[in-house]
Amino acid sequence: MNFLQRYQNWLHVVGWVVFIGLPFLMFPGYVWSRSVLLSFGVTKVIEDVMLIAFFYVNLLFLTPAFLQQRNPGRFAAGLLLAFVAVLALDLLILNLFPPLAPDLQPQPTANATRAGQLNWPGPPPADYILGVRVDVGRLTSTVVSFGFVGLLGSLIAFSQHYDRVREMQQQMTLEKVSAELAMLKLQVSPHFLFNTLNNIRWLARQKSDQTEDAIVTLSQLLRYMIYRAQHDKVPLRQEIDHLADYVALQKMRLNPNQSVTFTHEGDIDSYEIEPLLFIPFVENAFKYGLHGQQASQIGIRLVVSNDTLVFSAENPLFEQARLGDVPTDSGIGIRNVEKRLALHYPNRHTLQLTTEADRFRVLLTLQLHHDNVALHRH
Structure with missing residues (x-):
């Protein structure tokens, strides 16, 4: 040819x-x-x-x-x-x-x-x-x-x-592998694991009833990222459960001045989606939206209606983030998501990243298709 x-x-x-x-x-x-x-x-x-x-x-x-x-x-x-x-x-x-x-x-x-x-x-x-x-x-x-x-x-x-x-399928395969490896490096980071394990150790010393649940949640989170993310598509419900596990582990280290809300609405059982599309936005919200002394509120919402999925994540911006004093790898996960969206959802998505006053907001809209997800359920 x-x-x-x-x-x-x-x-x-x-x-x-x-x-x-x-x-x-x-x-x-x-x-x-x-x-x-x-x-x-x-x-x-x-x-x-x-x-x-x-x-x-x-x-x-x-x-x-x-x-x-x-x-x-x-x-x-x-x-x-x-x-x-x-x-x-x-x-x-x-x-x-x-x-x-x-x-x-x-x-x-x-x-x-x-x-x-x-x-x-x-x-x-x-x-x-x-x-x-x-x-x-x-x-x-x-x-x-x-x-x-x-x-x-x-x-x-x-x-x-x-x-x-x-050629597109080959490019999508290569891009997916590259993007997932980069995202896994960000998501399974030593900092996140150390904090989570320290929280679990603290729960164990307190002989808290939440210790076992925390270990199970961490296990589910790691299993999903390592095994389920290898598939081309996963049921939307599993992707949402993965986000819920991540949010649950992050909540373990919050102080009284910090709060997180995660909600979802609509039919989440009739669709499949590319894995690990939302987690970089959620991770960035926790990384830059929490402050040790100031009040911090993070909001994460996912709505499915008429074959359209709308995902939003909103977090406050503190002086450090506004001045750009953040790690150089802060945007790698988002850039990877943008590449995957262009490959897997061409002309079927919009992504808006906006900064308003002291808040940062992500708004992602996807046009979905009904899929047979029965074979993926456990």
């Missing part, structure tokens, strides 16, 4: 030169007269220009639109409209530039009658329908050429679409 892609422009040029010139090479010797060639050449070039225009309309618009929208009715209507336009233009050309008969001299032989027919003084005989000159043989040739050109354009469009899909 590298050769075809590299020289595709030249291949188009050579192909059309052969397509236009081949009929001239197949002319019988007795019609090589200037008047006939001029008449034939004018009409042939105009017809070929129409067919070439249809070829590229089909290649660049009709077939790609069908492959993207899967609407056979619209595709058939487009082909029919193009076919009618080509036939109408062909009849117009036939009536504006009637073909000339071969310029032969009658021969005093048994074939004189035939020679007289070939030496017709003007356009050769043709049928007329409603006053319009019609050449059945020529129309048949136009229909065959139209079908050939249309089939060729569709085959090339199908091939190009298949190559783009395959």
